[in-house]
Amino acid sequence: MESAKWRIAVRPNYDVNTDLNYPYSELPYVGEYHLVRIPTDNQLVEHVDYWGEGRIETSSGNSGFRNCYNVNRQYQLVSNGTDRNKKIPNRIPVFDENMCDTSSYIKSNSVKLVTLMGAPIIERCARDIARIVNSEVGIVVVFGFDNDSADIRRLSTALSDLNMYYCPGYELSDHLLGLTLFDKYRAYVNAKEMENQLYEAVTGWSFDTAVKISQSLKESGGGSTIVDVVNKLLQQGIRATTPFAYKLWNSGEKEIVNNYFPDAFKLIFNGDNIKIVSNYYNMALKLDANVDYYNDRLGWGDKSDHSSNRVSWTLLPIWENNNVIFKIRNNEHSMFLKLDVNVDSYGDRKCWGSNSSNELRHTWKLEPVKLQGNVVFFIVNCEYDQALKLDANVDSYGDRLLWGNNGNVVNNPRYFGWLVQSW
Numbered sequence: 001m002e003s004a005k006w007r008i009a010v011r012p013n014y015d016v017n018t019d020l021n022y023p024y025s026e027l028p029y030v031g032e033y034h035l036v037r038i039p040t041d042n043q044l045v046e047h048v049d050y051w052g053e054g055r056i057e058t059s060s061g062n063s064g065f066r067n068c069y070n071v072n073r074q075y076q077l078v079s080n081g082t083d084r085n086k087k088i089p090n091r092i093p094v095f096d097e098n099m100c101d102t103s104s105y106i107k108s109n110s111v112k113l114v115t116l117m118g119a120p121i122i123e124r125c126a127r128d129i130a131r132i133v134n135s136e137v138g139i140v141v142v143f144g145f146d147n148d149s150a151d152i153r154r155l156s157t158a159l160s161d162l163n164m165y166y167c168p169g170y171e172l173s174d175h176l177l178g179l180t181l182f183d184k185y186r187a188y189v190n191a192k193e194m195e196n197q198l199y200e201a202v203t204g205w206s207f208d209t210a211v212k213i214s215q216s217l218k219e220s221g222g223g224s225t226i227v228d229v230v231n232k233l234l235q236q237g238i239r240a241t242t243p244f245a246y247k248l249w250n251s252g253e254k255e256i257v258n259n260y261f262p263d264a265f266k267l268i269f270n271g272d273n274i275k276i277v278s279n280y281y282n283m284a285l286k287l288d289a290n291v292d293y294y295n296d297r298l299g300w301g302d303k304s305d306h307s308s309n310r311v312s313w314t315l316l317p318i319w320e321n322n323n324v325i326f327k328i329r330n331n332e333h334s335m336f337l338k339l340d341v342n343v344d345s346y347g348d349r350k351c352w353g354s355n356s357s358n359e360l361r362h363t364w365k366l367e368p369v370k371l372q373g374n375v376v377f378f379i380v381n382c383e384y385d386q387a388l389k390l391d392a393n394v395d396s397y398g399d400r401l402l403w404g405n406n407g408n409v410v411n412n413p414r415y416f417g418w419l420v421q422s423w
Contacts, residue, residue, distance in 0.1 A: 002075045003028065005075075006074075006075040006087070009077050009085060010085070012025065012086060012090070013054070013086055017054045017066045018067040019089070020067075020069065022038070023036065024092070025089070025090055025091045026087055026091075028075065028093060029093040030093075031105070038105065044111060045106070045110055045112065045132075046067075046068070046112050046113065047065065047068035047115070047175075048070075048071060049065055049070050049114075051070075051071065051072055052064055052065065052068065052072065052088075052115070052117070053072065053076070054083065054088055054089040056078065056080050056083070062178055062179055063181040063182070064179075065115070065175075069092050069106075070090055071092045071093075072094070073093070073094060074095060074096070076088060092106065097120070098122065098124070100127075102128055102131075109133070109134050110132060110134060112137060112138055113139050114133045114139075116129070117142070117143040117144060117179070117181070117182060118144040118181075120151060121142070121152070121155050122154070126158040126159075130158035130161065130164075133159075134190075135162040136190055137190060139188065139190070140159060140164065141172065141185055141186070142186050143181075143185045144182040144185075156188075159188050160221055160222075163191040164191070165189065165220045165222050165225075166220065167188065167197050167216065168213055168215075168216055169201070172185070194225050195225050195228055195232075198229045199233070202238065202241070203240055205243075207243060211253065214253065215253060218253070218256055223256075234370040235369075239365070242324055243323050243324045245269065246319065246324040249265075254269075264375050267420055268326075268420060271315075271316075273331060274313050274315065275306060275311050275420075275423050276311075276379070276418050277306070278400075279374075279413070279414060279415075279417040280390070280416075283301030283302055283399070283400060284301065284311040285299060285301060285302075285313065286311050286330075287299060287310070287353040295354075295355060296335075296352040297333060298352060298353075298401065299350075299353060301400040301401075303397060303398035307423075308332075309332045310330075312330070313328060313330055314329045314331060315329075323365070325363045326366060327363060329357075335353030335355055336356070336362050337351060337352070337364070338352055338359065339351055339383070340404075341361070343406065348403045349381075349384060349386060350401065351388060360382050361381060361382070361384065363381075363383075365378075365379075366378075366380075369413045369417065371413045371417055376413050378409055378413070381404055384404055386405050387405050387416050389404075389405045390402060
């Protein structure tokens, strides 16, 4: 019988594995009795390997861990390697593979790291993992599963109830990198860590990873985490926010931009007709009714017009060098904004509308920042690195000339910021 074989088996190998002095390691399942559960103090359990057997090294590859608790069947012995048929080190017993219940042995919400390698994840197993992992700081890592497997669906559902989500691109710690028997893994992290991972991906300009993390959050009901990250990016004026939104939009995730970003981003990437309005002066951009010698038109801020075709614009995004830049087209005259090649005595440049759009000075960056509940954009020329502003003085019509500013603007979004609004 299996139980008889287990009872006479050689004790666990604690030369290779760390002996955690677990009192029930070499006892069969006695979960119906009142037992001392781990952790026995106010600390969290560092690591539980579900269906683990301790460290196993074979010619086929390495699996398991030296310093953790191993949940396994009460009469299971080490199945491979030099310790084959020995008892499992630091074993926490469950009755069998269909009765996955460690509640008599492990306290709820008490484990920092739960791992599982290749073994089936039935419903009870998924629920038990979700029960023991700490939802605030915990991580669950599973190895060797296809992303669309039923095992993964069961685990993802159980963990999403804790606001723990699959984190694409998550880098494993050195503690977990010694496994060579498996070539793929999935890491589930708590909501705070998911927020940190998404923030780091965006600020590190790793947009493919940021898109995958956002997709995982959307699919698992973690949209509030995306909102928190977007708000943090905007509060800090992170320039990567706009290309992040663009990559989402063009990766089939318009829904994420529509639902979790301010409305201005939808207007920008949907190709809508928009108004570009000075935050400080509340004046909408327009082009002059007259042309100069080159058939160009000066840019102005209009004193009162917020609705005519003169103040209607469209932003045309271009992806290059891992960033999104824009051509800004006036819809009345089909002209594109550019900065003058010449400067005035302050180093500022006049802004014009031109029929052509083939030079670097026709392209712009939109750098968002949160200001008193609104999102404003610094509109920065790609060639001259000058941000748009309106003149401090008005002409006889009360309008203000449009300039590129010579100097730093990031500390004054109130004056240099622009609102993107529906036309």
